[in-house]
Amino acid sequence: MRSAHTTVQTGQPLLVADHVSKIYRSGDVEVPALVDLDLTVDAGELVAVMGPSGSGKTTLLNCLSGLDDIDAGHVRVAGRDLFAMSDADRTEHRARSMGFVFQSFNLIPVFSAVENVELPLLLVGTPAKQARVAAVEMLDQVGLAHREDHLPNQMSGGEQQRVTIARALVAKPAIVWADEPTGNLDTAMAEQIMVLLRQLNVEHGQTIVLVTHDPQIGAAAGRLVLMRDGRLQKDERRDHLTVPASNGGGRAVYQVPPPRFH
Numbered sequence: 001m002r003s004a005h006t007t008v009q010t011g012q013p014l015l016v017a018d019h020v021s022k023i024y025r026s027g028d029v030e031v032p033a034l035v036d037l038d039l040t041v042d043a044g045e046l047v048a049v050m051g052p053s054g055s056g057k058t059t060l061l062n063c064l065s066g067l068d069d070i071d072a073g074h075v076r077v078a079g080r081d082l083f084a085m086s087d088a089d090r091t092e093h094r095a096r097s098m099g100f101v102f103q104s105f106n107l108i109p110v111f112s113a114v115e116n117v118e119l120p121l122l123l124v125g126t127p128a129k130q131a132r133v134a135a136v137e138m139l140d141q142v143g144l145a146h147r148e149d150h151l152p153n154q155m156s157g158g159e160q161q162r163v164t165i166a167r168a169l170v171a172k173p174a175i176v177w178a179d180e181p182t183g184n185l186d187t188a189m190a191e192q193i194m195v196l197l198r199q200l201n202v203e204h205g206q207t208i209v210l211v212t213h214d215p216q217i218g219a220a221a222g223r224l225v226l227m228r229d230g231r232l233q234k235d236e237r238r239d240h241l242t243v244p245a246s247n248g249g250g251r252a253v254y255q256v257p258p259p260r261f262h
Contacts, residue, residue: 014174014207015041015064020073022056022063033059035230037073039136040257043174046151046201046208048218051227057211058179060227065177066090066096078174095124099168101210105160107113107152107167114148117167124171138166142196166195169206170194178210182217196218 033056037167062068064075066082075082080092086115099120105148107116110139118135122128137150143161152160161181168176178197182190191214194217200206201222218224225235 012043013040013047014043014078015039015209016074016137017064018074018076020063020075021071022059022068022167023071032230033062034070037230037232039064039225039232039235041175041207041209043052043207044201044205045223046198047210047223047225048221048223049209049211049225049227050213050215050218053213055227056225056230061177061179061209065100066094070101071132095120095239096171097174098232099171099173099176100177101161101164101168101176101181103183105152105157105164105184107160107163108150112149112151113144113155113163113166113241116152116163117170120167120171134170135166138170139163141169142166156189159191161185161189161193162196165193165200169200175207175209178208180211182212182214190214190217 001203015071017037019041020034020037020039021032024031024033037060039060046122049060051057058066064077066075066077070083072178074084080093097209108119111119114132114135117138118128118131121131121134127132136145136148139145142165144159144166146164147155147159149162152163155163161184165181168178172210181197182193185193197208197210210217212218221238223235223237224238225232
């Protein structure tokens with residue numbers, strides 16, 4: 001079995017989007033969603049994408065991950081041009097090199113937490129015993145080892161999102177895409193999820209690109225990209241981050257160390 005993990009040295013370009021454009025069409029009407037967009041994301045970054053409704057945030061995520069087609073440009077992830085691949089190869093590349101976290105969790109309701117988490121590994125041919133061990137270990141990393149046999153409807157929203165994050169990370173993807181990962185959670189739960197994502201980024205070097213409308217979540221990222229009308233309006237890296245406190249109260253400023261990941 002081929003590894004599901006694509007290794008890229010921390011600090012090296014992992015994602016390169018070059019002059020990417022996307023147009024939505026309805027009859028004779030054309031609506032530009034992305035306009036000649038350039039973006040590079042290095043391995044080990046946590047990037048927050050923000051902007052007003054309709055600015056192209058989710059379209060950006062969908063196009064850069066290969067979930068949606070583009071009309072012009074190139075997107076390379078871990079050195080491979082997504083849109084030079086066949087549909088089948090692109091789907092396999094996503095399965096092996098990318099993880100996804102969505103606002104609506106998208107857990108399979110009749111599967112337990114551990115069954116939901118092991119599913120991506122089973123889909124790429126990992127032996128069942130190996131997949132189960134990896135899924136249990138991943139649930140432990142997100143603080144849910146005691147809930148591995150619970151169904152989604154037996155867990156809180158915050159716990160379900162942790163399961164979703166564990167599922168996104170279990171195959172050790174090169175990059176994780178998160179679309180409004182705290183959008184369905186209350187403030188305290190949202191803070192806990194952001195603390196977890198930041199911990200996974202800093203301590204394990206996991207590359208994460210997340211879309212959010214919450215400026216407090218954006219402040220917890222090492223890099224903030226602002227979009228407007230399908231264009232990048234601002235691209236800002238920060239050394240000091242405002243990180244939500246895990247107990248839901250207050251916020252503290254951290255000097256983020258280099259990722260301990262090789």
